[in-house]
Amino acid sequence: DADVTQTPRNRITKTGKRIMLECSQTKGHDRMYWYRQDPGLGLRLIYYSFDVKDINKGEISDGYSVSRQAQAKFSLSLESAIPNQTALYFCATSDESGTDYGYTFGSGTRLTVV
Amino acid sequence: KNEVEQSPQNLTAQEGEFITINCSYSVGISALHWLQQHPGGGIVSLFMLSSGKKKHGRLIATINIQEKHSSLHITASHPRDSAVYICALGSNYQLIWGAGTKLIIKP
Numbered sequence: 001d002a003d004v005t006q007t008p009r010n011r012i013t014k015t016g017k018r019i020m021l022e023c024s025q026t027k028g029h030d031r032m033y034w035y036r037q038d039p040g041l042g043l044r045l046i047y048y049s050f051d052v053k054d055i056n057k058g059e060i061s062d063g064y065s066v067s068r069q070a071q072a073k074f075s076l077s078l079e080s081a082i083p084n085q086t087a088l089y090f091c092a093t094s095d096e097s098g099t100d101y102g103y104t105f106g107s108g109t110r111l112t113v114v
Numbered sequence: 115k116n117e118v119e120q121s122p123q124n125l126t127a128q129e130g131e132f133i134t135i136n137c138s139y140s141v142g143i144s145a146l147h148w149l150q151q152h153p154g155g156g157i158v159s160l161f162m163l164s165s166g167k168k169k170h171g172r173l174i175a176t177i178n179i180q181e182k183h184s185s186l187h188i189t190a191s192h193p194r195d196s197a198v199y200i201c202a203l204g205s206n207y208q209l210i211w212g213a214g215t216k217l218i219i220k221p
Contacts, residue, residue: 033208037155042200042211050207058208088155102147102162102204108155 023091137201
């Protein structure tokens with residue numbers, strides 16, 4: 001099993017619908033992140049969480065919400081999806097103490113809002 | 115001026131060539147990350163550096179904190195190394211992403 005699992009891998013949804021992207025990890029890391037990537041661009045941080053009770057907005061949190069259900073689970077919701085939220089979404093984890101690699105990414109969720 | 119700049123933006127080389135990708139930055143950092151994004155979109159962390167040099171297989175990463183510069187080297191390049199390589203600056207809670215270097219290794 002992957003260290004960081006995202007579901008679904010692909011999703012097409014209609015404008016105005018609520019959608020949830022889920023992320024679970026087996027790394028045992030406290031820190032979890034949601035990023036968004038648009039074509040040809042780098043990743044932008046949506047939300048991050050340092051532990052279950054610590055959730056923070058990133059640079060592009062408008063239109064999104066998150067829930068940290070447990071150390072291992074961090075979900076991203078689009079309350080009312082709009083077409084410009086069409087993007088590739090990544091969940092990631094990191095170890096506060098630092099490792100050789102730093103971050104572990106999920107495989108991504110490709111979301112299309114029509 | 116961007117906080118992190120990579121060069122080159124695109125690089126095409128023949129199999130077996132020694133590859134160097136450069137990253138320069140202008141801010142203080144806690145660590146510098148090198149990541150690889152595959153054509154299918156998946157992202158893999160290659161290195162996290164705060165000083166010196168690290169090596170994993172055919173990949174070598176170096177950083178010079180005083181000069182605010184890092185390099186990623188690939189020895190004996192192979193077509194499966196074709197990907198986008200990204201330099202990212204680590205702060206307390208986020209990564210500041212470089213634009214990436216698209217590498218194509220031809221057989």
